[in-house]
């Protein structure tokens with residue numbers, strides 16, 4: 692199973708922001724630069740993560756993006772399911788739909804495999820993702836300050 696690019700960069704943002712208390716708050720542009728993804732793509736991911744309640748934008752001095760408490764404790768399996776949007780791994784109902792789509796054992800097996808994939812991520816929290824050795828590396832990925 693392959694995650695969408697959108698899910699991957701949203702997870703990168705979450706991981707980078709999970710260590711922001713050690714390295715200082717960051718703007719969306721700085722997160723994009725630190726994780727080496729285009730700003731416009733990162734802005735879309737940040738908006739989606741805010742809607743999910745995982746991130747919040749803090750205003751004022753020392754402000755910037757930060758994880759919410761529930762975001763920090765969120766299950767990675769839940770987060771990936773939300774970001775992926777519940778689609779199947781094969782487009783059985785595409786245009787034109789597959790002629791087997793009403794009675795396909797393979798489709799059922801793929802759904803089970805997809806659920807097993809998510810289930811393997813369920814016990815992990817966002818906090819778990821930034822334990823050593825990942826966390827210290829993330830702290831060093833500081834985006835450039837905007838001009």
Ligand code: SF4
Pocket residue numbers: 781782783789790791792793795796797798801
């Ligand atoms: S063969 Fe089965 S799994 Fe593949 S597209 Fe058709 S319905 Fe879906």
